[in-house]
Amino acid sequence: MQKDLLFVFGHTIRRLRLSKDISQEKFADMCNLHRTYISDIELGKRNVSLENIGKIAEALDICISDLFKEVENNAGI
Amino acid sequence: MQKDLLFVFGHTIRRLRLSKDISQEKFADMCNLHRTYISDIELGKRNVSLENIGKIAEALDICISDLFKEVENNAGI
Numbered sequence: 001m002q003k004d005l006l007f008v009f010g011h012t013i014r015r016l017r018l019s020k021d022i023s024q025e026k027f028a029d030m031c032n033l034h035r036t037y038i039s040d041i042e043l044g045k046r047n048v049s050l051e052n053i054g055k056i057a058e059a060l061d062i063c064i065s066d067l068f069k070e071v072e073n074n075a076g077i
Numbered sequence: 078m079q080k081d082l083l084f085v086f087g088h089t090i091r092r093l094r095l096s097k098d099i100s101q102e103k104f105a106d107m108c109n110l111h112r113t114y115i116s117d118i119e120l121g122k123r124n125v126s127l128e129n130i131g132k133i134a135e136a137l138d139i140c141i142s143d144l145f146k147e148v149e150n151n152a153g154i
Contacts, residue, residue: 005131047126054082065145072142 004075007044012071014042016060030059081152084121089148091119093137107136 017027024042028035032055040046041056048056057064094104101119105112109132117123118133125133134141 006127009127047128049124049126050083050086050130051124053127063145063149065142065149068140068142068145072140 004044005071006047008074009048009071010042010044010046012067012074013038013056013060015074016062016067016070017042020060027059031055081121082148083124085151086125086148087119087121087123089144089151090115090133090137092151093139093144093147094119097137104136108132 017024022030024038025035028038031038031052033052037046041048041052053064053067057067060067062070094101099107101115102112105115108115108129110129114123118125118129130141130144134144137144139147
């Protein structure tokens, strides 16, 4: 999975965000991050840091371990 | 937990590494990262990136979700 980790992570964030019907702009506000940064993360273009992973998980109301369980479940995409 | 996320993450990595009786130097080699970088991570001084979290989890032979379950279990330290 390592090879595609950023891509699968981004895809998972996007899926979870959309499942909560949150726009990218609103989500960026909730994370206190820039919208283009969220967009890049969702496209797998950013090697996101642990602190920002924490902000994203908090905004999605999920603990980080459960977030990565979702990522691992999506690893076959 | 957010406030201490880097610290608790680092503490967890150190604990798991020591439980496998791996030196910091050997662990750095296994992760393909520098020893001082591993040292800084363990001290909570580095905002480690997702790709490096993946390398660390792989070296510890644990999936990322289980690694963060350990981090969350250590959050009360």
